[in-house]
Amino acid sequence: MQEFFQQLANGVAWGSIYALIALGYTMVYGTLRLINFAHGDVYMVGAFAAYFLARALGVGTVTEASPLLAAVVLLGSMAICALLGILIELLAYRPVRRSSRLTALITAIGVSLFLENFGIRVFGADPKFFPQVIAPRTITLAEGVLVTNHQITVVVVSIVLMVALTLFIKRTRTGKAMRAVAFHRDAASLMGIPVDRIITITFAIGSALAAAAGFLVGLTNPKIEPLMGIMPGIKAFVAAVLGGIGSVPGAMIGGLLMGISEYLVVGYISSTYRDAIAFVILIAVLLIRPAGLLGRNVAEKV
Amino acid sequence: MSLLSLADLHVHYGAIHALKGVSIAVDEGTIVTLVGANGAGKSTTLRAISGLIPASGGDIRFRGKSLLGMKAHEIVRAGISHVPEGRIVFANLTVLENLDLGAYLRRDRAGIAEDMKKIFRLFPRLEERRRQAAGTLSGGEQQMLAIGRALMARPTVLLMDEPSLGLAPILVREIFSVIREIRAAGTTIVLVEQNARMALATADQGYVLETGSVRMSDRASVLLESPFVQAAYLGGAG
Numbered sequence: 290m291q292e293f294f295q296q297l298a299n300g301v302a303w304g305s306i307y308a309l310i311a312l313g314y315t316m317v318y319g320t321l322r323l324i325n326f327a328h329g330d331v332y333m334v335g336a337f338a339a340y341f342l343a344r345a346l347g348v349g350t351v352t353e354a355s356p357l358l359a360a361v362v363l364l365g366s367m368a369i370c371a372l373l374g375i376l377i378e379l380l381a382y383r384p385v386r387r388s389s390r391l392t393a394l395i396t397a398i399g400v401s402l403f404l405e406n407f408g409i410r411v412f413g414a415d416p417k418f419f420p421q422v423i424a425p426r427t428i429t430l431a432e433g434v435l436v437t438n439h440q441i442t443v444v445v446v447s448i449v450l451m452v453a454l455t456l457f458i459k460r461t462r463t464g465k466a467m468r469a470v471a472f473h474r475d476a477a478s479l480m481g482i483p484v485d486r487i488i489t490i491t492f493a494i495g496s497a498l499a500a501a502a503g504f505l506v507g508l509t510n511p512k513i514e515p516l517m518g519i520m521p522g523i524k525a526f527v528a529a530v531l532g533g534i535g536s537v538p539g540a541m542i543g544g545l546l547m548g549i550s551e552y553l554v555v556g557y558i559s560s561t562y563r564d565a566i567a568f569v570i571l572i573a574v575l576l577i578r579p580a581g582l583l584g585r586n587v588a589e590k591v
Numbered sequence: 592m593s594l595l596s597l598a599d600l601h602v603h604y605g606a607i608h609a610l611k612g613v614s615i616a617v618d619e620g621t622i623v624t625l626v627g628a629n630g631a632g633k634s635t636t637l638r639a640i641s642g643l644i645p646a647s648g649g650d651i652r653f654r655g656k657s658l659l660g661m662k663a664h665e666i667v668r669a670g671i672s673h674v675p676e677g678r679i680v681f682a683n684l685t686v687l688e689n690l691d692l693g694a695y696l697r698r699d700r701a702g703i704a705e706d707m708k709k710i711f712r713l714f715p716r717l718e719e720r721r722r723q724a725a726g727t728l729s730g731g732e733q734q735m736l737a738i739g740r741a742l743m744a745r746p747t748v749l750l751m752d753e754p755s756l757g758l759a760p761i762l763v764r765e766i767f768s769v770i771r772e773i774r775a776a777g778t779t780i781v782l783v784e785q786n787a788r789m790a791l792a793t794a795d796q797g798y799v800l801e802t803g804s805v806r807m808s809d810r811a812s813v814l815l816e817s818p819f820v821q822a823a824y825l826g827g828a829g
């Protein structure tokens with residue numbers, strides 16, 4: 290039982306990170322019907338942005354680790370990636386908005402390859418060690434169930450961001466406009482909604498959430514490298530599909546389930562199969578419930 | 592000069608030449624109706640006015656200024672709202688949220704609240720269902736919502752695409768009486784209808800579209816009596 294709760298705790302922490310990444314996939318898919326394959330790489334850039342910010346602030350050398358500092362690094366990397374998301378949308382996706390889905394898909398793969406190679410070229414292919422922006426501590430949740438304060442930070446920050454996102458989408462004028470654009474772009478524009486701007490905002494928010502995930506991963510698994518976005522990107526995508534792509538609560542639930550199942554596999558089967566579970570889930574969802582847990586059951590032309 | 596005028600308007604969908612030089616004049620405070628068979632280009636005309644599709648020739652002028660090149664949301668801001676074919680209410684949003692979105696460009700909270708009351712007076716059924724998801728409304732209620740939503744923008748011109756489509760006769764009469772009320776309140780209306788009899792009986796001016804061109808135009812009352820219109824669009828016996 291201890292083992293179970295230990296893996297559950299680990300799974301929840303990783304699942305929160307998947308959930309944050311999955312939100313970007315699902316939001317962009319919801320508004321553009323585009324699978325933004327570069328999203329995992331935006332998460333990677335987020336981790337590096339946080340890394341360079343922390344270094345620039347002298348974390349570990351001139352300044353002490355502190356939650357305030359961590360917050361500055363987090364928000365900074367979110368802002369940088371929001372900007373990156375806006376650029377990707379403007380430069381890569383907008384020009385092919387009216388082209389075929391295949392064109393958009395190939396563009397997305399191109400952006401992904403570009404970011405990965407940009408990372409290798411500019412950040413270097415070798416792993417970097419993420420500075421300790423929060424001093425590590427171990428906390429005993431129950432007998433034999435240990436978590437770090439970093440894992441708790443991951444979960445708390447994720448919850449705060451997801452609650453904020455939900456309130457934003459439900460309550461604000463822009464959030465309502467995002468839902469309208471996701472439902473029907475032309476009908477939204479007939480309300481006077483500037484559809485292009487709303488799409489840009491969607492990319493900015495999704496990318497900022499990916500950056501937060503990148504920062505949080507740096508905190509718990511401090512080895513970062515330019516290809517680190519590939520696997521989590523795929524898994525978060527599966528999480529979004531599991532939750533029902535296009536559904537915001539679906540992405541949250543899908544992410545958590547993905548993280549938990551991964552750690553249950555690690556705990557009870559073998560860590561060798563850790564990555565395989567994502568594909569098992571993907572195949573199972575596609576076979577059993579293609580619309581996902583919370584997805585609307587709509588026939589989609591791909 | 593007319594409030595809204597289309598001059599020799601052409602629209603293409605790829606290789607399909609959907610509008611072949613349509614000219615229409617809409618005077619302030621009137622109801623202008625476009626009637627015609629399926630595929631005549633009625634919806635295309637409205638879509639071109641509201642910027643959903645680009646014109647490939649000719650001009651669209653509103654208050655003397657060309658609308659060509661403007662984005663759809665800018666045309667709404669200029670004062671033209673469009674109740675689209677098939678209603679397209681935001682199914683996953685509530686009735687209230689749909690109406691709020693209609694007022695997306697407005698900031699005058701008091702005015703918005705007042706207009707919302709007016710719309711609920713026009714369509715009491717919407718008020719009873721205001722917290723319900725729009726997708727769960729009946730077809731007639733969705734049409735009311737689509738009209739209400741467009742009115743929330745306080746448009747100068749309201750474009751309506753087949754508001755009576757698929758509604759029971761009693762609801763059709765209700766919708767037409769609302770259309771007259773909207774006009775009485777000072778809004779200019781361009782009404783696309785397949786129910787040509789009701790449309791011509793309600794409108795001031797009428798245009799008959801055939802395969803992308805204006806076949807006839809006249810005062811609506813004149814068209815109603817025209818043997819050609821009676822034979823082709825009013826089922827023979829006037």
Ligand SMILES: Nc1ncnc2c1ncn2[C@@H]1O[C@H](COP(=O)(O)OP(=O)(O)OP(=O)(O)O)[C@@H](O)[C@H]1O
Pocket residue numbers: 604607609627628629630631632633634635636676785
């Ligand atoms: N998206 C589109 N792509 C290609 N052709 C289109 C498109 N929309 C309309 N058309 C064509 O343009 C012509 C005019 O269509 P439009 O929808 O304007 O007709 P309509 O008069 O509104 O007909 P209905 O009464 O059936 O609504 C038709 O020949 C139609 O097939």
Ligand SMILES: [Mg+2]
Pocket residue numbers: 633634635676752
């Ligand atoms: Mg039509």
